[in-house]
Amino acid sequence: MNDSNNNTPRVVITGIGWVTPLGHAIEPVWEKMLAGASAIRKTDGFDATTFPTGFSAEVRDYDHNDFVQHPDLHRGARPNSAFALGAARQAWAMSGLDDDGELDVDRVGVYLGAGEGSPNLFDHIEADFAGWDDERRGLDTVKWAQRAKTALSAAGEIEQETNMPLYHVANELGAAGPALNCLTACAASTQAVGEAVEILRRGDADAMVSGGTHTMIHPMGVTGFNRLTALSTQNDEYETASRPFNRNRGGFVLGEGAGIVILETLDHARRRGAQPLAEILGYGSSADAFRITDMHPEARGPMSAMRLALEDAGLTTADIDYISAHGTGTEENDKTETKAIKAVFGDLAKQTPVSSIKSMIGHLIAAAGAVELIACVLAIRDNVLPPTTNYTDPDPNLDLDYVPNEARKAEVNVCLSNSFGFGGQNDTLIIRRFTD
Amino acid sequence: MSREVVITGLGTVTAAGIGIEPLWEAVCRGRSLVGRIEQFDPSGFDLQIGGEVRGLKVNKIVPKSYRKATKVMARDIELAVAAADAAVRSAGLVTPGINGEDDATYAGERTGCHIGAGLIEAEREELTLAMVEARDSEGKFDLHAWGREGMGNLTPLWLLKYLPNMLACHVTIIHDARGPSNTITCAEASSGLSIGESMRVIGRDDADLCYCGGADTKFNLLTFQKQILTGRANTQDNDNPAAAVRPFDQSAAGTVYGEGSGIVCLESAQTAGARGANIIARLTGYGASQTINRTSDPLNPDANGDGIARAIDKAIADAKITCDDIDAIVAFGTAIPAYDRAESAAIGRVFGDRTKHLPIWSSKPYIGMCGAGAGGIDIAMAAKMLQEQKIPATINCDAPIDGLHCGSAPARDAELNHVLVYATSLGGQNVAQVLSRA
DSSP, X not given: OOXXXXXXXXXXXXXXXXXXXXXXXXXHHHHHHHTTOOOOEEOXXXXXXXXXXXXXXXXXXXXXXXXXXXXXXXXXXXXXXXXXXXXXXXXXXXXXXXXXXXXXXXXXXXXXXXXXXXXXXXXXXXXXXXXXXXXXXXXXXXXXXXXXHHHOOHHHHHTTSTTHHHHHHHHHHXXXXXXXXXXXXXXXXXXXXXXHHHHHHTTSOSEEEEEEEEEOOSHHHHHXXXXXXXXXXXXXXXXXXXXXXXXXXXSBOBBEEEEEEEEEEHHHHHHTTOOOSEEEEEEEEEEOOSOSSSOXXXXXXXXXXXXXXXXXXXXXXGGOXXXXXXXXXXXXXXXXXXXXXXXXXXXXXXXXXXXXXXXXXXXXGGGHHHHHHHHHHHHHHHTEEOOBOSOOSBOXXXXXXXXXXXXXXXXXXXXXXXXXXXXXXXXXXXXXXXXX | OOOOEXXXXXXXXXXXXXXXXXXXXXXXXTOOOOEEOOXXXXXXXXOOEEEOOOSOOGGGTSOGGGGGGGGGOOHHXXXXXXXXXXXXXXXXXXXXXXXXXXXXXXXXXXXXXXXXXXXXXXXXXXXXXXXXXXXXXTXXXXXXXXXXXXXXXXXXXXXXXXXXXXXXXXXXXXXXXXSOEEOBOOGGGHHHHHHHHHHHHHHTTSOSEEEXXXXXXXXXXXXXXXXXXTTOBOOSOTTOGGGSOOTTBTTOOOBOEEEEEEEEEEEEHHHHHHTTOOOOEEEEEEEEEEOOOOSXXXXXXXXXXXXXXXXXXHHHHHTTOXXXXXXXXXXXXXXXXXXXXXXXXXXXXXXXXXXXXXXXEOSHHHHOBOXXXXXXXXXXXXXXXXXXXXXXXXXXXXXXXXXXXXXXXXXXXXXXXXXXXXXXXXXXEXXXXXXXXX
């Protein structure tokens, strides 16, 4: 990755923005995270009262028109694109790139880890039921097609494509450089940031807008995860249902939202007098190559991603002050991630604080990693660690320092952030306090 | 200093069948593979023809121990798994997925996998079979009944069939690729971007071998209707499938869709040389860009070709050649008139006076537009053109627009040193590659 060649540009973060279940601006959300607030409520977006899981962490009272400058471009935006636009505008404004008269837009790219747009389920069902033949128990595709012609709309369907958040963000900001979207499940936005860093290092752009956005809080998203039995079903204690590393954890809680960062080469940031918020030092990407349903029991993929990121950063585990865990609150993830941290960090594992903000905002799936990366930037800025909340019943087999329940003041200079995707794609980023 | 990257294996699954040879033979003979759709009765749709893959049996392709996993493969995944198998075999590589566990050509840690994917829709019949169990007394879908018991009719692993990253994940498992892995989802630009990023991964020494490209099917009912809704399909030639797709022709009336996968094996020139690999072509240039389109319509292409031209310029510069060195172009060439004009404008901007003499070829009249899989197929075709020193037949273009050099012609030998390939997505992502003679 980052070869020892001194000509490889340093990459810094100059803007951050998020739209999360705890709010839509950096500071108030961060204050709530440090206070251990829970954003988990009964699901509002659709009637989930009979679903095995009737709760989630939803973005509330949000309108992307409060953020964008080209509202006409975004009239059809699905929630995933809308979240990305608000987060991108926040990050872009903070970076000051708007005021840079010399900006070469062909050298500004976008690399998102965005999820698909929410399906127009009831339009689709209209066609499905019209085409259903009860006697044959099969679909009559002629009848299906005839109804689909009127039930579906072009604009509504196109907005579900996975590259639409990218389309919206790039056009909103006028970013004409390399434009990519990756969708490596729950690892997507960590991967997007890492890949964007590589684009800057190799000189294919001067600045990259990166991060992710997603919602799977819709009937088929919840159905999919409920069928996998991956979600918590603690409907009577929903506010505290996201319990990473806790003995009585019961699966993850769906969240939604977006996190966007502005990445620049240090030279580019200096030229325009921008103040870096942090430096990205290392990125590691690996595949478990084991099973699509299970993580490798020896955690080889997560271990490899962390080791590659450390090597890329030129750091050792002794340099890491904080690990932002993938920490979903599923039994498999929490065990495997703990095992991987122990294997990589050895004797230092128990002294290295690890926490999961998914305990408060749920799992934002493709967007999770970018939001967690932003929390790392703020942890460095404020020398404070966000807690793992709902940690009331320690699992004796999981014995790391999970920063239980309360934020902690600590000297934080270097953070490592993990994201692991269903199917086995794993990504790790390492960031450091910026110093000349 | 970036390491040199070569193409050592080509795996395509298209309407011509599995492998590059049947496709190459068809395009050299000028034989379109577009036909009436057979996997469902298309007569209710405005478009009834396409480039279907026939007779694909993925459980016969994967290792015996992996057969069970084929039950959770959407069609897109099957196409990718089959193309990867063809690519690995074509490259003469040994992996656990091919010949056994112990003598793999490359270590798993040094093998990456970047497979682009489209939006994978759930199979409508499978989903409806479960949903009809949740109807109310009036026959309407009842979300309460669905939440209570209806969803239980779906297989527990239902979601995993349709996640776009599963194309790469299955391939990494089958072939033990434990290095960098990614899933780029930029519609029609997905394959090109995946192959470009793989080239960079090898270039910066993060892997020695990458399986890369993309796969997609447009024959899921919902996906198919979505394509028709975009207004980009030619719905006037259902009775004349072989002539339906007419890229850059004055009579171009839209595209037809296909299903397919193009996966190539990229290796570092140094490790490929050390193992005595057969080098099909070198991958020398890559560029990407975004079209800025403030018409508030994502369907509206890059009218003046600016975005496509910038990607092409970058790829040519990256290859350290000039536009004068390009000998042929594998165009996106969909026969969607607005896209044809945008491409023509881009080619004109980049190549100026040379435009009228530069051979331009498109795979779309033969196999239809295969979405996220299209670029991988096109890059494989460009590699084959360089290897064979031959330009396949051009069909369905009697009156080229803008004086482009792409009129119907039989296959012909040509000295080819550098071939340009590009794609542009609905959404405005553009990607270009330069492939060079081995």
